[in-house]
Amino acid sequence: MSAQKTPAARGNGRFALLVAVLAVSVVASTWLAVSIGAVHVALPQAWAIVADRLVPGLVPRTWTPVHEQIVWQFRLPRALLALLVGAGLAVVGAVLQALVRNPLADPFLLGISSGASFGAVVVFIMGASALGGLSLSAAAFAGALLALALVYVLAQRSGRLTPSRLVLAGVALAYLFQAAYSFVLQQAQSGRAAQQVLFWLMGSLGGARWEMLPLPSVVLAAGLTYLLLQHRPLNALSAGEETAVSLGVNVHRLRITLFVLTSLLVGVLVATSGAVAFVGLIVPHAARLLVGADHRRMLPVTALLGAAFLQLVDVAARMVVAPQELALSIVTALFGVPFFLWLLRRRSVDRAVTVT
DSSP, X not given: OOOOXXXXXXXXXXXXXXXXXXXXXXXXXXXXXXXXXXXXXXXXXXXXXXXXXXXXXXXXXXXXXXXXXXXXXIIHHHHHHHHHHHHHHHHHHHHHHHHHTOTTOOTTTTTHHHHHHHHHHHHHHHOGGGGTTOOHHHHHHHHHHHHHHHHHHHTEETTEEOHHHHHHHHHHHHHHHHHHHHHHHHTOSOXXXXXXXXXXXXXXXXXXXXXXXXXXXHHHHHHHHHHHXXXXXXXXXXXXHHHHHHTTOOHHHHHHHHHHHHHHHHHHHHHHHOOOOSHHHHHHHHHHHHHOSOHHHHHHHHHHHHHHHHHHHHHHHHHTTTTSOOOHHHHHHHHHHHHHHHHHHHSOOOOOEEOO
16 A cells, blocks of 8 residues: 655645646747747648757658748747746746735836836947947846836835835836936937837837847846745745844845846846836736745746746737737736736735835
8 A cells, every 4th residue: 555645745746747737838838929920820830840940851841931931030039038038027026026025016017127128228229338338138237226226225214115115116216217218219310210119118029039049048047046046035035034034044135136136137138028017916926826935836837927928928919900019018917907906905015124
């Protein structure tokens, strides 16, 4: 007679099954994204093209060169970038919610995405020399870090971090940075270029190319690995700063490290896709419902959910008013705004958190 499984073993089994299901969902959503578009490519044919590119001669060639170019040069890089951006923004949202102990924390709502957008727009319109030679990603990172630092300072009162002030400070700074990059766009010599940048700022993956994928891939992989190694301090910080300090966590150093890491992730992702709203708000809450608040399990689930979510959002953005495309933030707002209002009604966000 076999020994009965312990609760921990059953929990590990359910977690492994959930991760497997989510991984399959990510692959399925990618398959769908590569196949759907203004030019229809059958699902089997789309992945036959990919298989032939990866292993030449593996499958018989039954497609046209035009279909091959559409799938390999445009749709597959776009689908992979959607996975990276969705996973990255969702993970950033989860970390910010633990960092400031606020269920409404999100890189878009806190103005971090707007700060990154400002840095990117300056380089787009005025050139890298306007920011001392910074690249697009570096300028977006600098803008995101500046925004997060300002939000953190403005949200404090008498040495205490108040979640309601945090959200209000984030909204105010988001408007400030939006006004700043709008001014820069108005100074652009080409009105058409300004319109293209403005559409990109609302979230767009239309410019995805293979050469854009390595940097966000490396940053996301390194960031997620570090966060998983820090799952115990993150869990302690979620329980409260007093608890974290009592468990030996250097809260000040951890907070600074996470500020820099989340700003880097947001900057790199905004530089490739523009500012996509609400992914970092919705997805972490869904992950907690599935696996609880332990970051060792919650972070991988958050990344997979975010990847699949933005993939499907991008498909919807391409198809709703085809052949035109909607900005990604328009689609995510349809889910994010009701969810944000539900959170406001369901949770108290006015608790103060002592800053150490």
